[in-house]
Amino acid sequence: MNDIWTPIRLTLELAFITTFVLLSIGTPVAWWLARSRARWKEVAATIVALPLVLPPTVLGFYLLILLGPQGPGGWLAGLWGGRSLAFTFPGLVIGSTVYSLPFVVQPIRNGFEAFGNRPLEAAATLRAGPWDAFWSVAVPLARPGFLTGAVLGFAHTVGEFGVVLMIGGNIPGQTKVLSVAIYDYVESLQWTEASLLAGLMVAFAFAVILTVTVFEKRVARPGR
Amino acid sequence: MSAGAGESAIEFTLAGRLGDFALDVVFAAPMRGVTALFGPSGSGKTTILRCAAGLQRLSGRLQVGEDVWQDDAAGVFRPPHRRPIGYVFQEASLFPHLSVRDNLRFGAKRALPEHGVGALDFADIVKLLGIGHLLDRAPAALSGGERQRVAIGRALLSQPRLLLMDEPLASLDRLTKDEILPHLEAVHESLAIPILYVSHDIGEIERLADTLVLLENGRVAAAGELAVLQADLELPLARAPEAAVTLEGAVVGADETYALTTFAVAGGTLIVPGRQGGRGDRRRLRISASDVSFSRAAPEETTILNCLPVRIHSVSRHDRDAVQMNIVVGLGDDGGGARIVGRVTRKSQEALGLTAGRRVFAQIKSVALLASGAGGGPRHRAIAQSQQEKADEAQRA
Numbered sequence: 001m002n003d004i005w006t007p008i009r010l011t012l013e014l015a016f017i018t019t020f021v022l023l024s025i026g027t028p029v030a031w032w033l034a035r036s037r038a039r040w041k042e043v044a045a046t047i048v049a050l051p052l053v054l055p056p057t058v059l060g061f062y063l064l065i066l067l068g069p070q071g072p073g074g075w076l077a078g079l080w081g082g083r084s085l086a087f088t089f090p091g092l093v094i095g096s097t098v099y100s101l102p103f104v105v106q107p108i109r110n111g112f113e114a115f116g117n118r119p120l121e122a123a124a125t126l127r128a129g130p131w132d133a134f135w136s137v138a139v140p141l142a143r144p145g146f147l148t149g150a151v152l153g154f155a156h157t158v159g160e161f162g163v164v165l166m167i168g169g170n171i172p173g174q175t176k177v178l179s180v181a182i183y184d185y186v187e188s189l190q191w192t193e194a195s196l197l198a199g200l201m202v203a204f205a206f207a208v209i210l211t212v213t214v215f216e217k218r219v220a221r222p223g224r
Numbered sequence: 225m226s227a228g229a230g231e232s233a234i235e236f237t238l239a240g241r242l243g244d245f246a247l248d249v250v251f252a253a254p255m256r257g258v259t260a261l262f263g264p265s266g267s268g269k270t271t272i273l274r275c276a277a278g279l280q281r282l283s284g285r286l287q288v289g290e291d292v293w294q295d296d297a298a299g300v301f302r303p304p305h306r307r308p309i310g311y312v313f314q315e316a317s318l319f320p321h322l323s324v325r326d327n328l329r330f331g332a333k334r335a336l337p338e339h340g341v342g343a344l345d346f347a348d349i350v351k352l353l354g355i356g357h358l359l360d361r362a363p364a365a366l367s368g369g370e371r372q373r374v375a376i377g378r379a380l381l382s383q384p385r386l387l388l389m390d391e392p393l394a395s396l397d398r399l400t401k402d403e404i405l406p407h408l409e410a411v412h413e414s415l416a417i418p419i420l421y422v423s424h425d426i427g428e429i430e431r432l433a434d435t436l437v438l439l440e441n442g443r444v445a446a447a448g449e450l451a452v453l454q455a456d457l458e459l460p461l462a463r464a465p466e467a468a469v470t471l472e473g474a475v476v477g478a479d480e481t482y483a484l485t486t487f488a489v490a491g492g493t494l495i496v497p498g499r500q501g502g503r504g505d506r507r508r509l510r511i512s513a514s515d516v517s518f519s520r521a522a523p524e525e526t527t528i529l530n531c532l533p534v535r536i537h538s539v540s541r542h543d544r545d546a547v548q549m550n551i552v553v554g555l556g557d558d559g560g561g562a563r564i565v566g567r568v569t570r571k572s573q574e575a576l577g578l579t580a581g582r583r584v585f586a587q588i589k590s591v592a593l594l595a596s597g598a599g600g601g602p603r604h605r606a607i608a609q610s611q612q613e614k615a616d617e618a619q620r621a
Contacts, residue, residue, distance in 0.1 A: 127305050
């Protein structure tokens with residue numbers, strides 16, 4: 001019974017770190033997709049969006065190859081004496097990031113596109129350089145997109161199962177997250193633990209969606 | 225006004241294509257007063273303004289006073305945020321996430337130190353534009369006119385050396401326009417910042433512009449002093465149904481009994497209804513071509529107050545079935561004063577033999593008072609003065 005806390009702690013850790021990585025990678029990608037006039041940007045957008053459609057097992061399979069000893073993940077792990085990134089926590093973060101990227105990029109891109117060119121032009125005529133205008137105008141105006149992206153990325157990471165199972169396996173304390181733990185409890189007929197964790201997930205999902213809805217309404221309301 | 229600028233100018237040379245629209249312009253605007261870019265939509269006005277701001281790039285050269293902002297031959301292109309401009313868009317384009325106060329401060333905080341000379345003060349600008357009661361509101365809670373006034377204030381507080389205005393009144397209704405125009409006039413009169421003003425509304429041009437650049441299909445059709453271009457029969461202004469000239473006048477007398485004010489203009493005096501300020505005050509007057517008629521002899525016993533000796537300068541070219549013709553005259557016996565345009569029928573023109581060089585009398589049915597003209601009221605003068613003092617101080621330091 002006491003070890004249900006290990007997967008919960010691990011899941012939260014994974015979700016927070018992944019959300020942070022997702023925002024750091026997703027923001028420049030979303031900015032580029034929103035502002036670039038390159039013709040092939042929709043091709044790039046499609047690649048980012050692929051995890052939306054692919055079965056998690058397909059994604060997990062490719063990630064497993066990439067993270068494994070023969071892939072770039074293995075080479076990377078070699079830098080600190082490891083053999084592979086598969087079946088490790090860093091590997092899990094990488095996998096979750098790829099898997100949840102579209103859920104973060106799309107809302108942020110929409111947020112950047114929603115206000116058009118004008119506010120940035122106005123900022124430029126008021127002596128704000130590109131970097132300054134990005135932080136003082138673009139980010140605050142795209143705030144609803146950031147909020148939605150962050151919450152979706154977090155929640156999606158908490159809830160993933162297929163990819164984790166493919167690349168993380170089931171190592172307690174290292175890669176055994178909530179969703180996998182529930183599966184295990186059911187497999188070994190530990191219904192109490194399974195229903196406890198499952199109930200927690202339901203409550204969590206409910207709280208997330210309610211928070212986002214309420215918050216978005218408040219953000220959308222004009223004035224102060 | 226600023227001593228360093230001297231008689232320097234804003235010099236444009238721009239050429240390029242945008243889709244199937246070709247722009248090719250060369251013109252210079254003075255470093256003072258309002259220079260209006262005027263022309264039908266699609267003539268390239270806004271493109272020129274955006275190129276001046278650096279928001280858009282066509283090949284060419286742009287020099288403002290001593291500074292070169294773009295020179296393709298030398299590989300110079302200053303990005304918009306490095307140009308000391310203020311830009312007022314057609315829609316106010318305030319930042320919705322900031323209060324009015326923070327919108328106003330956005331540019332003020334980022335003003336380039338080297339352009340802080342003669343700094344426009346926050347309180348002065350807020351007062352000039354009448355937006356003091358709006359400071360804590362969000363832009364979404366403002367009316368269209370209020371929003372545009374805040375946008376003008378925001379541009380001014382970024383301490384521009386050149387103010388660019390892209391049809392700032394075009395998206396507003398008549399009433400709101402009338403609410404803002406006096407503020408624009410106040411800006412024009414009290415601040416020593418040159419303004420490039422884009423418009424397709426001749427009414428705004430008549431009230432605000434000193435210099436006019438007429439654009440047609442991406443080319444400069446004519447450029448020069450407003451009054452000169454208005455009285456040029458070769459240009460579309462004089463041919464338009466609402467053709468008119470504007471004159472600068474100074475109050476020289478008042479008739480208290482009948483509430484009339486006499487203005488001196490170059491080559492004569494004009495009587496305007498109403499009490500229009502004290503002796504010496506300068507105002508801008510407008511005379512519509514259709515309010516001007518001519519007679520060979522000095523008219524007697526007429527209800528028209530303004531009858532002036534004039535000399536015909538030019539007559540619009542004959543079009544065989546033209547009904548009406550325009551006649552440009554110079555005020556005064558020798559015709560050396562201000563030019564006005566009169567509209568007569570071809571029949572009258574031929575019957576009276578109104579040809580270039582003839583001395584006749586112009587009867588002006590009405591003279592309209594447009595703006596308060598250079599000098600302005602005491603409040604505006606005070607701001608201009610404090611601005612000048614600050615500039616002097618900065619120069620001494």
